[in-house]
Amino acid sequence: MNGQMRAAIVDRYGPPESIRIETLPRPDPRHGEVLVRVESAAVTSGDARLRAGRFPRGFALPARLAIGVRGPRHTIPGVVFAGRVVSRGAGVDDFAIGDRVAGLTGARLGAHAEYVAVRASAATLIPESVSSPDAAAALFGGSTALSFLLHRAQIGEGQSVLVNGGSGSVGTAAIQLAARAGAIVTALSSAPNHELLRRLGAAETIDYRTTPAASVPQRFDAVLDAVGNLRRADGLRLTAPSGSVILAVAGLWDTATARGRVIAGPVPERREDFATILALVASGDFDPLTEVIGGLDALPEAHRRIDAGRKVGNFVVTL
Structure with a gap:
């Protein structure tokens, strides 16, 4: 797919001001993936820790070796997205073009951009009554x-x-x-x-x-x-x-x-778990506590508030 997109970039560990917004080529979905036009993306404490190069005790060296010594190898941050499917890779038949979906991107990151290519198995349909900001806020x-x-x-x-x-x-x-x-x-x-x-x-x-x-x-x-x-x-x-x-x-x-x-340990990214949470949001049994901070340009402010310990509930940027 031809075209470009705006995306956040973190290529060096540093303060919130190190986040840049750039124009990059739009990705193409590979086999088993869908390309999603991102409408909302969560900004988590994990995003802030990764940006700063702050890792849990004992993880500093192995994490930098795995993720990047001076900065993340996957330079577009963000792991939680909600948006619409705009194209499908080969082997994907469980989503249609235009479907509203939400999910997590895993170690590939990339959700803080106008488009993200994700494994179809790591996404689920958003119930009609749930907004994109609430879907992104609820999942992580x-x-x-x-x-x-x-x-x-x-x-x-x-x-x-x-x-x-x-x-x-x-x-x-x-x-x-x-x-x-x-x-x-x-x-x-x-x-x-x-x-x-x-x-x-x-x-x-x-x-x-x-x-x-x-x-x-x-x-x-x-x-x-x-x-x-x-x-x-x-x-x-x-x-x-x-x-x-x-x-x-x-x-x-x-x-x-x-x-x-x-x-302890990593949490599996399971489509059925995402669907369970979004169904609870739709029924009114789960409050995602969504605070929309702004667009991509508001990411440094969101990170500053997380670093200061002033995050209650979930921060979301909308695109």
């Missing part, structure tokens, strides 16, 4: 929390869950999904967010500034750390004897040794 935190809490920890009716970092993308999704499954949720965040977290389903809220996660006196069936500041040992101390510690932002050692009661 929603699919992460769904995989960790419901698929792997198998949280259910009457169980207790502690969410450390309750106001971010993963935290707000975890509160909603756990509460919907019948769990009793305790959420840690700064006090100004407590009313919101109770509305989402938290039975109890704790101000982490006065009571850090490691100092919480209760014991839980599952502890989910969505921040990356909870040590494995503290997480295990906070759980009941058969409880699970979920390290959503784990260092290298914790990731490599996670087994049994400790859950």
Whole structure:
């Protein structure tokens, strides 16, 4: 396909101001891929960490060797998209031209652009009643929390869950999904967010500034750390004897040794999980907490707010 597109570029690790907007050739879909005209894309804490070259403990060297020593090899950032299919590669017959789709791009990134070529298997149809910004906002935190809490920890009716970092993308999704499954949720965040977290389903809220996660006196069936500041040992101390510690932002050692009661590692990008989350958005049972920041030119501002810890819910740029 001929043509050009505007896209964000990060080719050197650095501050938010290092993000540039350039005009690049439009990609062509390969076998098994669809080309999507991006309407909305999420801006996540993971995007900000990658831009800055900030990696979880122990991952700095292996991540730079795998991703890029001085900057990302895949220079267009962004992993969550929502838009319309404009062309299909060979072997794709489950989407039609014009279908509204959303999904994740994985390690290839590329969602912060006017067009992105993605595996058809990593995309799902957007329900008619769900807007593109809400679809993009819901998927990252929603699919992460769904995989960790419901698929792997198998949280259910009457169980207790502690969410450390309750106001971010993963935290707000975890509160909603756990509460919907019948769990009793305790959420840690700064006090100004407590009313919101109770509305989402938290039975109890704790101000982490006065009571850090490691100092919480209760014991839980599952502890989910969505921040990356909870040590494995503290997480295990906070759980009941058969409880699970979920390290959503784990260092290298914790990731490599996670087994049994400790859950860590990458989250699979499953179309059926995306469809589950979007169906909950459509039914009104999941609030994506969408904040549209602006267009591609607003990306530096979104990254500045993430770096400053001022992100509540999900940031989205619209194209």
